[in-house]
Amino acid sequence: MPGLHQRGKALFLMIFGLPFVMIGVGLFIFAVHELSRASTISDAGLALFVMAFSLPFGGLGGFLVLGPLVEARSARHVRYALTDRAAYVARSAPFASLKVYPILPSSALELELGKRAFTVWLHVRQERSSDGDQETVRAGFENIAEGEKVYHLIRDLQGKTDT
Numbered sequence: 001m002p003g004l005h006q007r008g009k010a011l012f013l014m015i016f017g018l019p020f021v022m023i024g025v026g027l028f029i030f031a032v033h034e035l036s037r038a039s040t041i042s043d044a045g046l047a048l049f050v051m052a053f054s055l056p057f058g059g060l061g062g063f064l065v066l067g068p069l070v071e072a073r074s075a076r077h078v079r080y081a082l083t084d085r086a087a088y089v090a091r092s093a094p095f096a097s098l099k100v101y102p103i104l105p106s107s108a109l110e111l112e113l114g115k116r117a118f119t120v121w122l123h124v125r126q127e128r129s130s131d132g133d134q135e136t137v138r139a140g141f142e143n144i145a146e147g148e149k150v151y152h153l154i155r156d157l158q159g160k161t162d163t
Helices: 007-037 041-077 147-160
Strands: 078-082 086-091 097-102 110-112 118-128 134-144
Touching: 007 041, 041 078, 078 134, 078 147, 086 134, 097 134, 110 147, 118 147, 134 147
Parallel strands: none
Antiparallel strands: 078 086, 086 097, 110 118, 118 134
């Protein structure tokens, strides 16, 4: 389902990122202006340093401001399919991929309720991260309109699967 699903979080990130964008762009413009007026090599070096310093600020701010908007549009490039043996997640952008998750009686299944959309996690496993901590890796049908129906369909399929 396209759109912003966690509007409060997205709005907070966008507002929080705005000063970073403004500072980054302002510093970059200031540095370009000072570089054009530099009379010595040290002035030019300082202007280049300020220019380089501004790039992470602008990049972080741009990520925070534009990230939720990109995520809201990304749902257009994801397709989900469910058969009696597996669940399929096909992505067409930014890189085409097809992931298959077999439906087994032992597979963990989770339903995450949302205000506008539901998420059905059908592939949940524990992994160790590089620093030795336990991480939960989840995959499934994210932000779908009829998540409860899909959850019950998968539950029914888990009961019928013979392994």
